[in-house]
Amino acid sequence: MCVRLPGDRPLPENLRGGVVAIGNFDGVHRGHQAVLGRALGQAQKQGVPALVLTFDPHPRKVFRPDLPLFVLTPPAMKAKLLARLGFAAVVEQAFTREFAANSAETFVNSILEANLGISHAVTGFNFHFGKDRQGGPAYLMEAGTRNGFGVTLVDAFRDEDACIVSSSRIRSLLSEGDAVQAAGLLGYRFTVEAEVVGGQKLGRTLGFPTANMRLPAETALKEGIYAVRFRRADGTLHDAVASFGRRPTVDDNGAPLLETFLFDFSGDLYGEVCDVSFFGYLRGEVKFDGLDPLVAQMKRDEAEARALLAGVRPLSELDSAVAF
Incomplete structure (x- = not known):
């Protein structure tokens, strides 16, 4: 189990002296996993806890609040993925303008030394910290020598086409509905987590009852129909569409909503916090001329989603844990 801890106070004694991977890690994608894997390996070698130091909210939200940011992995989902990778804890440092104004020396002395008591830091080769980004790789390595902790810098991770894997690339792919290529960069199927809430119950009257989930307003996933897997709070998994x-046929002014029809399932899901993993984009939204053609299309969507999901295989151990 990966515990979530605040970054403004000292760690419990049993977690001090650990190896800490440092970064925002939005998406926990394959590039991040290269850094995270090195931290896990170093912790195993030293026989100490493996931890992650991350920052919330995302720095861009602080410095450019006027620009909506599609966060791939909000804190709860990020912690869930890090737990599945094998980390003991994720330390969530509140990122504010006041925090960003601290010097690089303050970051090392107050966060890494006093609060975390690290034995080793692992981060990307371009990690910068402190006011005006004054702390960089060379500074961190010198600080490690001075303070008695090791430092490992990890080069940029490139995909099979020799392109750097980044959160921005993944956001762009998801905004285009390309769940397949996004999964290739993530190393697992893109997954969201939310509480199941009440809806208009129209799907139930049409024979397609749905579990409705409101996602953050900034979620820039392309609107449309997807083949997905739905994981309940108890861990049970269901194929679904x-x-x-915004449901143009029945509600022209509706707020964006994720509505999932679980195959071969009946029951009450209200109030459960569940996950939905995206496997493939089937089609865009269409405004139908009445409910009959809508139901006919929904039946075709169900058949296509069943066929797609019947042939999928895990992309990685993490994907297996998330979506299989």
Whole structure:
């Protein structure tokens, strides 16, 4: 189990002296996993806890609040993924303008030394910290020598086309509905987590009852119909088809909503916090001329989603834990 801890106070004694991977890690994608894997390996070698130091909210939200940011992995989902990778704890440092104004020396002395008591830091080769980004790789290595902790810098991770894997690339792919290529960069199927809430119950009257989930307003996933897998709070997994959008046939002014129809399932899901993993984009939203053609299309969507999901295989151990 990966515990979530605040970054403004000392760690419990049993977690001090650990190896700490440092970064924002939005998406926990394959590039991040290269850094995280080195931290896990170093912790195993030293026989100490493996931890992650991350920052919330995302720095861009602080410095450019006027620009909506599609966060791939909000804190709860990020912690869940890090737990599945094998980390003991994720330390969530509140990122504010006041925190960003601290010097690089303050970051090392107050966060890494006093609060975390690290034995080793692992981060990307371009990690910078402190006011005006004054702390960089060379500074961190010198600080480690001075303070008695090791430092490992990890080069940029490139995909099979020799392109650097980044959160921005993944956001762009998801905004285009390309769940398959996004999964290739993530190393697992893109997954969201939310509470199941009440809806209009129209799907139930049409024979397609849905589990409705409101996602953050900044979620820039392309609107449309997807083949998905739905994991309940108890861990049970269901193949499903989901609609993300504004339901143009029945509600022209509706807020974006994720509506998931679980195959071969009946029951009450209200109030459960569940996960939905996206496997493939089936089609865009269409405004139908009445409910009959809508139901006919929904039946075709179900058949296509069943066929797609019947042939999928895990991309990695993490994907197996998330979506299989």
